[in-house]
Amino acid sequence: xxxxxxxxxxxxxxxxxxxxxxxxxxxxxxxxxxxxxxxxxxxxxxxxxxxxxxxxxxxxxxxxxxxxxxxxxxxxxxxxxxxxxxxxxxxxxxxxxxxxxxxxxxxxxxxxxxxxxxxxxxxxxxxxxxxxxxxxxxxxxxxxxxxxxxxxxxxxxxxxxxxxxxxxxxxxxxxxxxxxxxxxxxxxxxxxxxxxxxxxxxxxxxxxxxxxxxxxxxxxxxxxxxxxxxxxxxxxxxxxxxxxxxxxxxxxxxxxxxxxxxxxxxxxxxxxxxx
Numbered sequence: 001x002x003x004x005x006x007x008x009x010x011x012x013x014x015x016x017x018x019x020x021x022x023x024x025x026x027x028x029x030x031x032x033x034x035x036x037x038x039x040x041x042x043x044x045x046x047x048x049x050x051x052x053x054x055x056x057x058x059x060x061x062x063x064x065x066x067x068x069x070x071x072x073x074x075x076x077x078x079x080x081x082x083x084x085x086x087x088x089x090x091x092x093x094x095x096x097x098x099x100x101x102x103x104x105x106x107x108x109x110x111x112x113x114x115x116x117x118x119x120x121x122x123x124x125x126x127x128x129x130x131x132x133x134x135x136x137x138x139x140x141x142x143x144x145x146x147x148x149x150x151x152x153x154x155x156x157x158x159x160x161x162x163x164x165x166x167x168x169x170x171x172x173x174x175x176x177x178x179x180x181x182x183x184x185x186x187x188x189x190x191x192x193x194x195x196x197x198x199x200x201x202x203x204x205x206x207x208x209x210x211x212x213x214x215x216x217x218x219x220x221x222x223x224x225x226x227x228x229x230x231x232x233x234x235x236x237x238x239x240x241x242x243x244x245x246x247x248x249x250x251x252x253x254x255x256x257x258x259x260x261x262x263x264x265x266x267x268x269x270x271x272x273x274x275x
Contacts, residue, residue, distance in 0.1 A: 010255060015041050018261075021107075034095070034098065036109065036262065047193075049251065056074070063108070077090060090115075109258055110258055110259040122242045122243065128238065137159040141245065176233060179213065182230065190224075191247075197239055
């Protein structure tokens with residue numbers, strides 16, 4: 001496995017390529033901007049933690065005139081996760097507060113970009129009754145609450161609160177299925193990511209997404225409520241729910257090797273939008 005200059009391991013099977021180049025003018029501040037976006041893929045179970053910040057010392061950005069660039073910001077974010085054993089997609093976006101010179105024909109980005117990644121952690125499975133839905137209290141995982149001494153004092157214990165309700169037939173259920181709303185309430189500093197459904201034997205329960213409904217989150221008063229909408233078979237009476245979350249104790253730093261050129265074969269500024 002290759003390593004970067006600071007011996008950070010390579011993100012498994014990572015590859016990057018050109019996605020888009022955009023120039024324009026901020027009409028509020030009347031400032032020029034330039035954004036270069038790269039698409040990337042990698043293998044493995046770990047997910048990239050979204051990050052935004054300053055550029056990295058192991059990165060070189062130059063154009064055909066010899067000019068060098070320092071991005072104002074570098075954004076790293078997951079794009080899609082197709083499955084446990086399939087490639088995952090991410091983007092790296094470089095933002096600049098200037099345009100390349102008119103005579104620049106290409107721009108090259110090369111070097112190492114560090115990324116923080118981790119596998120999702122899971123709470124213990126909580127049993128839910130779909131025939132008689134009731135609110136379920138799930139103990140907050142260790143080091144995710146505000147207990148500083150690590151002692152699980154029941155009087156001070158915090159919980160994740162899960163409630164469910166079946167929606168009316170017009171909300172997307174068909175062919176022997178129902179649409180369910182899963183509402184999870186948790187402290188704002190808990191890094192919730194997803195719900196995992198299992199049958200009573202611990203096997204994964206496939207759940208679809210209703211075409212007319214989309215999950216969302218709302219925060220306030222130190223807590224967050226997330227609504228997830230899933231299509232489930234009507235024959236299901238009981239199941240288990242795991243809450244997937246990010247545990248900072250399991251974060252790892254990897255690097256992505258980048259060597260991408262754009263604009264070869266023509267002017268880099270062709271089609272640039274003037275103020």
